[in-house]
Amino acid sequence: MRSSMRVVLVGLLVALAVPAGVGTAGAVFTATTSSETQQAGTATLPAVDGAQATRTPDGTADLSWTTPIVRTDVAPDYTIERAIGDDTTTLTPDITADSGGTTAGFTDDLTTPAEIEGKPxxxxxxxxxxxxxxxxxxxxxxxxxxxxxxxxxxxxxxxxxxxxxxxxxxxxxxxxxxxxxxxxxxxxxxxxxxxxxxxxxxxxxxxxxxxxxxxxxxxxxxxxxxxxxxxxxxxxxxxxxxxxxxxxxxxxxxxxxxxxxxxxxxxxxxxxxxxxxxxxxxxxxxxxxxxxxxxxxxxxxxxxxxxxxxxxxxxxxxxxxxxxxxxxxxxxxxxxxxxxxxxxxxxxxxxxxxxxxxxxxxxxxxxxxxxxxxxxxxxxxxxxxxxxxxxxxxxxxxxxxxxxxxxxxxxxxxxxxxxxxxxxxxxxVDVEIGVLGRNWTCAQEDWQLIGDPDDPEPQACAPGPNIPVAYRLAYTKAGWESPNTSVTTMWSDDQ
Structure with missing residues (x-):
């Protein structure tokens, strides 16, 4: 009997606060597999290990983790979400990994453009x-x-x-x-x-x-x-x-x-x-x-x-x-x-x-x-x-x-x-064109300016020290697949 399995990991919430984030390794998931003859079984896989997240002064966050060794011949396919307050965004970052594909990470740009507030x-x-x-x-x-x-x-x-x-x-x-x-x-x-x-x-x-x-x-x-x-x-x-x-x-x-x-x-x-x-x-x-x-x-x-x-x-x-x-x-x-x-x-x-x-x-x-x-x-x-x-x-x-x-x-x-x-x-005189009258400010409450407010070049804002940033990671092994696969995830935040 030939069967195939679709494996999905949903499971990591990392809350960030300046100056550094913390990791968690307690998330697990339950995957349900279905065979071509509709004979079902279950499998439980561990969460990723060593997850870390660190905020940087330039308004970015560095994330890294280790993916469990499952089907090393198939690269993991990641799905990542970021939540800043009530704002959740699905990311498509440029993830880097070691030669074995187990240790991975990326740098996330948290900044948004600053706005101009006029000076008299x-x-x-x-x-x-x-x-x-x-x-x-x-x-x-x-x-x-x-x-x-x-x-x-x-x-x-x-x-x-x-x-x-x-x-x-x-x-x-x-x-x-x-x-x-x-x-x-x-x-x-x-x-x-x-x-x-x-x-x-x-x-x-x-x-x-x-x-x-x-x-x-x-x-x-x-x-x-x-x-x-x-x-x-x-x-x-x-x-x-x-x-x-x-x-x-x-x-x-x-x-x-x-x-x-x-x-x-x-x-x-x-x-x-x-x-x-x-x-x-x-x-x-x-x-x-x-x-x-x-x-x-x-x-x-x-x-x-x-x-x-x-x-x-x-x-x-x-x-x-x-x-x-x-x-x-x-x-x-x-x-x-x-x-x-x-x-x-x-x-x-x-x-x-x-x-x-x-x-x-x-x-x-x-x-x-x-x-x-x-x-x-x-x-x-x-x-x-x-x-x-x-x-x-x-x-x-x-x-x-x-x-x-x-x-x-x-x-x-x-x-x-x-x-x-x-x-x-x-x-x-158009004060929006040049620096005259410019004062870069952040529209979002409790966000902070990255750079000089009098700099003529456009400035950026990033979440301030009191704003948590959460990431949610999931991955699949595309080599395990079946048209009848269904996946249920259990979220665990162990911070």
């Missing part, structure tokens, strides 16, 4: 061909990087990258044509990038820097800083500027360059804001702090001084046709923008000067020697910055939302919307 953007600044921002007290930059102006020693980037070397929280940031500067909460000023005009303020014009370096000869604390085309300005107790000075943009009634800070003349204290453009500079200053009067000096070829002329000035002149108080101001290559309103809570954005790429944001490309209102921004506008030929602002009806908008020329992706299309009206 607290400051944004537009440079020549790059843009920078502060999110969660850290500095980020994106765009052109030929001179290290992104501050992370990398090449160009169309998505935000973190600036390296600033250990203290960053409170202010400004982007020039090819250099960038920032102030930390200690009141110390740093600059990086191109230094051909002495704009880094380190008493030399021969050394560029792809990482932040401290500005020399500035009394701390620095309360504000701004980077222009080839010059930089800051506020300590008074206004200071340094770098290139062909058009009098340093504001000290001269046209001589300076690689260290010099005091600006002709401004009534206190100076509450300062901004350096292509070859011009602007500031907010008034003996009445609530008045907020805007002043500009330097090159005025396109009306960027805002005084309804095109005459340059080596000393400050007052901007015309702006409702006081002016609460913020920023200068681009040949244009200037400000926030001004008789109602300080309204926060209305205005721009003036060159508009060849739509950088004034009024849905035209017509230049203006007096301020014009930016279109399409929900008030209040809380921050604004003018770059080479583009502008960015933070504006939202919900002041806690911190939504960034940019407009104008979009070469190198400087508008941050994931395209290179020029915009004559504001568009939202």
């Amino acid at each position: 953007v607290t400051a944004v600044t537009a440079g020549g061909f790059h843009t920078c921002a502060i999110a969660d007290a850290r500095a980020y930059c994106w765009g052109w990087n030929a001179y290290g102006q992104l501050g992370n020693t990398t090449t160009d980037s169309s998505v935000p990258v973190a600036v390296t070397g600033l250990d203290d929280p960053v409170t202010a940031i400004t982007a020039g044509w090819a250099h960038t500067c920032a102030v930390t909460d200690a009141g110390t000023a740093y600059c990086w990038g191109l230094n051909g005009g002495g704009q880094l303020g380190i008493n030399t014009t021969t050394t560029n820097s792809a990482v932040p370096v401290e500005v020399a000869e500035l009394d701390n604390p620095v309360t504000a800083i701004t980077a222009g085309f080839y010059h930089t300005c800051a506020i300590t107790n008074t206004a200071h500027c340094w770098g290139y000075n062909l058009y009098g943009q340093l504001g000290n009634d001269s046209t001589e360059n300076s690689s260290t800070p010099v005091a600006v003349t002709g401004l009534d204290d206190p100076v509450t804001a300062i901004t350096a453009g292509g070859y011009h500079t602007c500031a907010i200053a008034s003996t009445d702090p609530s008045a907020g009067i805007a002043h500009c000096w330097g090159n005025n070829s396109d009306g960027q001084l805002g005084n309804n002329t095109t005459t340059s000035s080596a000393v400050p002149v007052e901007v015309a046709e702006l409702d006081n108080p002016v609460t913020a101001i920023s200068t681009g290559l040949y244009h200037t923008c400000a926030i001004a309103s008789t109602d300080p809570s309204a926060g209305i954005a205005h721009c003036w000067g060159n508009n060849s790429d739509g950088q004034l944001g009024n849905n035209t490309t017509t230049s203006s020697a007096v301020p014009v209102e930016v279109a399409g921004l929900d008030n209040p506008v809380t921050a604004i910055t003018a770059g080479d030929t583009h502008t960015c602002a933070i504006a939202s009806t919900d002041t806690s939302a911190g939504i960034a908008h940019c407009w104008g020329y979009n070469g190198y992706g400087r508008l941050g919307d994931g395209t290179t299309i020029d915009r004559a009206v504001p568009v939202d």
Whole structure:
């Protein structure tokens, strides 16, 4: 009489918890066999031996076991299930075994993709061909990087990258044509990038820097800083500027360059804001702090001084046709923008000067020697910055939302919307594209992040220390088979 047997082992539950799992060897099964002549018998086989499971810090689990020696000429056919809480999954792992096929195991990846939780953007600044921002007290930059102006020693980037070397929280940031500067909460000023005009303020014009370096000869604390085309300005107790000075943009009634800070003349204290453009500079200053009067000096070829002329000035002149108080101001290559309103809570954005790429944001490309209102921004506008030929602002009806908008020329992706299309009206910065505003989090309760939450690369999550993970293993010997085989398993958990 010829008979065949189908053998099925169902039987191992290994509960895992960080840092290591435990094994069990007490599971057994009962197999029922049927012969071709319907004469039946029973057989009992032992469970696998030495089962072990170990969790690893990278979110994986290593499993191993020894399969009983039954029909060594036939490889076992495994069925494996994994349970994480109420979620059960059938696995098809790549199982490795020794030459005899008895000792086997595999590595299980427990991770799932992390999700992105936004960080509020607290400051944004537009440079020549790059843009920078502060999110969660850290500095980020994106765009052109030929001179290290992104501050992370990398090449160009169309998505935000973190600036390296600033250990203290960053409170202010400004982007020039090819250099960038920032102030930390200690009141110390740093600059990086191109230094051909002495704009880094380190008493030399021969050394560029792809990482932040401290500005020399500035009394701390620095309360504000701004980077222009080839010059930089800051506020300590008074206004200071340094770098290139062909058009009098340093504001000290001269046209001589300076690689260290010099005091600006002709401004009534206190100076509450300062901004350096292509070859011009602007500031907010008034003996009445609530008045907020805007002043500009330097090159005025396109009306960027805002005084309804095109005459340059080596000393400050007052901007015309702006409702006081002016609460913020920023200068681009040949244009200037400000926030001004008789109602300080309204926060209305205005721009003036060159508009060849739509950088004034009024849905035209017509230049203006007096301020014009930016279109399409929900008030209040809380921050604004003018770059080479583009502008960015933070504006939202919900002041806690911190939504960034940019407009104008979009070469190198400087508008941050994931395209290179020029915009004559504001568009939202897409924080989902780059690291800016990213904070990797785990959607599942009690799962933990594997990796750095600020890393721009996608992160993963794995079950945390309080979450058990269970595996259930079964195998068959395919050589024992019969169309009439029925199998009943008995589950035993001996942990």
